[in-house]
Amino acid sequence: MNHITQRLHQTIRTVPDFPKPGIQFKDITPIFLDADLCDDIATQIINRFQQQNVRIDAICAIESRGFFIGILIANKLRVPLFPVRKAGKLPAKTKSYTYELEYGNATLEIHTDVVKPGWQVMIHDDLLATGGTAMAAAELIRAEGGSVAGFSFIVELNFLNGRQKISPYSNCIVSLVNYT
Secondary structure, eight states: OOHHHHHHHHHHHEEESSSSOOEEEEGGGGGGGGGGHHHHHHHHHHHHHHTTTTOSSSEEETTTTTTHHHHHHHHHHHHEEEEEEEOOOOOOOEEEEEETTTTEEEEEEEESOOOOOEEEEEEEEEEEEESHHHHHHHOOOOOOOEEEEEEEEHHHHHHOOOHHHTTOOOSOEEEEEEEE
16 A cells, blocks of 8 residues: 555545445545645646556546546646536536436536547546446547546545446546545
């Protein structure tokens, strides 16, 4: 276990029975109290992509916790960042993608003028669970003419098999902490 993974395990808090009984919620918000750890997370993610020689032209950050580290990654790489948000949150013309959840449907949106044709886009979110949200972001990027360079997450819940859902979009999937 590397130093950053160890620090993340010590910092991420497990909240039992949130948002419903039986769920062991992985709360990453304590990470944001440590500026050095945030910087190290962004650097570690970038290093893992560079080790795989992945070109990144832009970062797509998923609402809302993906924004925090996503902007650090974009700034370090000196590339643009654009958000993918829940329906109705973006003010200009959008494209939407609706996908199924275990308890209903969800819709994500992207501004139609942010993805440049041919861009290699890293999709960043705080956590990979079932993969539905990351997959929806990938579909939006592809619909706008971009390609998915890869995915980055702070936390991956391996037992929910989200990696399998998103692996057809890219074989570069980086997660810093895994829970089995």
